[in-house]
Structures are given as structure tokens and as C-alpha cells.
Amino acid sequence: xxxxxxxxxxxRGLRPAITGRRIERVEVPKPDVxxxxxxxxxxxxxxxxxxxxxRRAKNVLIVLDRGRRIAVNLGMTGQLLPFPRPPRxxxxxTHPAVRFRxxxxxxxxxxxxxxxxxVECLDPEEWSxxxxxxxPEPLDPAYAPSQLAAALGTSRAPIRSWLLDxxxxxxxxxxxxxxxxxxSGIHPERPARSIDLEEATxxxxxxxxxxxxxxxxxxxxxxxxRNAIGGEGGYARxxxxxGRQGRPCRRCGAPIERxxxxxxSAFFCPTCQPPRRP
DNA sequence: AGTGTATCCTGCAGGC
DNA sequence: TGCCTGCAGGATACAC
Numbered sequence: 001x002x003x004x005x006x007x008x009x010x011x012r013g014l015r016p017a018i019t020g021r022r023i024e025r026v027e028v029p030k031p032d033v034x035x036x037x038x039x040x041x042x043x044x045x046x047x048x049x050x051x052x053x054x055r056r057a058k059n060v061l062i063v064l065d066r067g068r069r070i071a072v073n074l075g076m077t078g079q080l081l082p083f084p085r086p087p088r089x090x091x092x093x094t095h096p097a098v099r100f101r102x103x104x105x106x107x108x109x110x111x112x113x114x115x116x117x118x119v120e121c122l123d124p125e126e127w128s129x130x131x132x133x134x135x136p137e138p139l140d141p142a143y144a145p146s147q148l149a150a151a152l153g154t155s156r157a158p159i160r161s162w163l164l165d166x167x168x169x170x171x172x173x174x175x176x177x178x179x180x181x182x183x184s185g186i187h188p189e190r191p192a193r194s195i196d197l198e199e200a201t202x203x204x205x206x207x208x209x210x211x212x213x214x215x216x217x218x219x220x221x222x223x224x225x226r227n228a229i230g231g232e233g234g235y236a237r238x239x240x241x242x243g244r245q246g247r248p249c250r251r252c253g254a255p256i257e258r259x260x261x262x263x264x265s266a267f268f269c270p271t272c273q274p275p276r277r278p
Numbered sequence: 279a280g281t282g283t284a285t286c287c288t289g290c291a292g293g294c
Numbered sequence: 295t296g297c298c299t300g301c302a303g304g305a306t307a308c309a310c
Contacts (some may be wrong), residue, residue, distance in 0.1 A: 002303065032286090058304080075304055077288080095288085114287045116304055157281065166305080173303055222303060223290085242303090262282055265301085283309080293298085 002074040004138070004171030005214035006225050006233065007058045010080050013228025014060070014108075015053045017082035021102035022049045023064075030097035033112060035120050044121040045070060045100070057134045057170035067124035075116030077224040083107040090230060113224065134170040138207050149200035152192040159195060160188035160266050163207075172207065175220055178242040178267045180206040187273045188266040189259070213238065241267040 002010070023045050028038040048064040055061065060080060062070040072080060081093055085105035093111035098119050100108040110119055122130065135151075136143045148169070155162055162168055163177040172180070181188050183206035186199060195203065219225055219233030222243065226232065240250050245258035249269040259266050 006303080073304080075287095076302065078304095112287095113289070114302090114304095116287070118305090155280080161281080164304090175303060220303075225303070263284080264304095281310085283307105285307090286305095289302090291299105291301090293300105294296105 002078065002219070002225055003058055003173035003176050004055075004211055005176070005217075005235070006219035006227075007055050007060055007074065007171070008215050009219045009227050009233065010074075011053050011055045011060055014062075014080055014082060017084070017106075017228060018050050018062070018102070018108055019052060020050060021104060021106065023047065023100050024103050025101040027099040027101070028097070029099070030095075030112070030115055033097045033110065033115055033117055033119050035118060041119075041121055044068065056131060056137075057166055058173065067127075069122055069127055071118075071120045071122055071127070071130070072110060073118045075112060075114065075118070077113040078117030079109075079111040079224070079226050080228060081109045081111055081226070081230060082228055083109065134166055135168045137170050138172070138204075139211060143204075145201040145204040146197075148204045149195075149197050152195050152200060155192035157192050158189045158261050159186060159192050159203075161262050162192040164264075169207075171211070174264060175222075175239070175242045176207070176210050176214065179210045179240055182241045182269060182273060183210065185273055187275045188261060188268050189275065241269060243267065 026042040026045055028034060031038045034041050050062055051065060052063045054063060060072040083090060083106060093109045095111050095113045096109050097112045097115060098110040151168060160177050160181065163172045180203060184199065184202040186203060214220060214235040217234035218227055220235040221232035222236060241256050244256045245267055246255055249256055249272060252269065252271050254269055254271045256267055257270050
């Protein structure tokens with residue numbers, strides 16, 4: 001589910017709702033989303049105050065005092081839903097996995113139907129170790145086209161798989177990989193190393209454009225994604241290829257095709273994204 | 279080393 | 295209506 005734009009949207013919505021709150025109590029109805037026992041997790045976060053809310057890759061980071069942080073990976077269906085006190089007629093979460101209760105009576109629920117998501121509490125050293133495993137942030141102003149071109153290097157992996165690898169570039173998932181490849185006219189099965197500097201430069205620009213536009217739209221809601229106030233994102237109506245197999249390409253009219261790469265659907269336009277460069 | 283596959287889990291859509 | 299299959303925005307342990 002949530003990729004960089006969805007995580008970013010959640011972070012922006014969460015920030016004003018929970019910053020400065022003190023965690024009074026933790027309830028864990030679905031302990032399998034934790035990577036440790038619920039008792040030790042609770043002990044680490046109880047009594048701590050939330051200093052800020054940040055994002056790295058697709059992760060939402062709730063930064064506590066002393067540099068400790070709660071790292072939330074939303075998986076496919078994870079949602080972070082803050083509830084004010086009183087919870088003004090909001091629908092109750094369907095699959096609450098973790099509940100944080102704050103000193104002012106408000107509440108933050110990690111809701112996750114499929115429970116592919118994780119909630120962890122990391123010390124500063126644990127986080128920097130984790131952090132180092134992620135590739136560059138594509139929206140970092142310092143991330144240059146030449147850096148992408150160089151990183152594609154000698155990899156024989158299909159470019160679609162390459163883009164999904166969080167160690168190579170952070171935050172891209174199946175939707176935005178498909179859209180960025182469409183916008184840059186690159187077939188998803190092209191080996192990463194076959195992409196030349198000119199194409200890499202186009203891809204770099206497309207990745208940024210897609211992610212920025214999606215953030216502006218508050219993310220893409222296919223089914224489960226919701227922002228921090230339970231609302232849907234607006235980017236689904238702007239998709240060119242993702243989930244549109246059989247429907248006409250918005251640019252050339254040819255039917256969008258679907259193929260499977262590494263067990264996951266890849267969507268592309270056969271004429272706008274030829275398999276090899278002419 | 280660097281890829282692809284199978285797996286975790288639930289819900290939904292479509293075919294019969 | 296109900297049963298079955300396939301599919302889903304992610305990440306990772308494993309086999310080759």
C-alpha cells in the first residue's frame with residue numbers, strides 16, 4: 001500500500017495531532033506487528049513525549065525524547081489514525097493492532113488489516129543502523145540524475161525490480177515505479193544497466209514529478225490507504241498505467257498491458273514504452 | 279553477489 | 295447464495 005507520498009501525507013497530518021503528547025498507555029491487540037514482546041515495547045515508550053514526526057523511505061517515524069523513535073512500516077494496509085478527545089463521530093478502526101493513549105485523552109491507532117506492517121521502538125544506534133540500509137531519498141535536493149545513472153551500474157535486474165529495492169532508492173513502490181517508467185518511456189523489463197545517461201536523467205525527473213504530484217494529491221487510494229484524518233488520496237484519477245490493463249493509454253490510445261515481474265504486476269504501454277530503444 | 283520465489287495475512291472481485 | 299481462485303500499495307528469508 002503506502003509508498004513515499006502516502007507516508008509523507010500521513011506524517012504531515014499526524015504532526016500537528018500528536019506532537020508534544022505524552023504516551024500514557026499502550027495497548028497491543030495484535031502483538032505480531034511488533035518485533036519484540038508487548039511488555040518490553042510498552043516499557044520503552046510509556047511515559048515518553050513525542051518531539052516530532054518524520055519520514056524515511058516508506059516509514060513513519062515518531063521521534064520521542066532521548067533520540068528514541070517509534071518506526072512504523074505501514075506494509076500493505078497499515079493506517080495511522082489519531083483520534084481527538086472526544087472522537088467526533090469518526091468511524092472506529094476495523095483492525096486495531098496497536099493503540100497509543102496520550103496524556104490529554106487523545107489516541108493514536110495503528111490499524112492494519114493484513115498485518116504486514118510493523119511497529120518498532122528503536123534506540124538511536126539501532127535506528128542509524130537501520131537508516132543506513134535505505135538508499136537515497138529521491139526528493140532530496142542533493143539527489144542528482146548522475147547519481148541515479150551511476151547507481152544503475154552493472155545491475156541486470158529489470159528496472160522495475162531495481163526501483164522497488166529500498167537499498168537502491170528509497171520510497172518507491174509498485175504504483176509509482178509503474179508511473180515513473182511510463183513517463184520516462186522505459187519498458188519495465190529493461191535491465192537497469194541498459195539504461196543510458198539520457199534515459200536515467202529522464203527517469204530521475206519522472207520519479208520526482210510523480211512523487212511530488214502524488215504528495216500534492218495526498219497520495220493514491222486504491223482501496224485501503226487513508227490519511228491521518230481518514231480521508232482518501234486523489235492521485236488514483238491521475239494514474240497513466242497502474243491498474244489500467246486493457247484500457248487505452250492516455251497518451252497514445254494503445255491498450256495498457258500487464259505482465260508479471262518477480263511475482264508482481266507491472267503495467268506499461270507497449271508503444272510509449274518499447275522493450276528496447278529504437 | 280545478485281536475482282527470483284515463496285511466505286506472512288485478510289478481504290474482495292469475478293467465475294461458475 | 296456459496297464456493298473457488300486469483301489478486302492486492304511490502305519486506306524478507308531462502309535457494310540458485
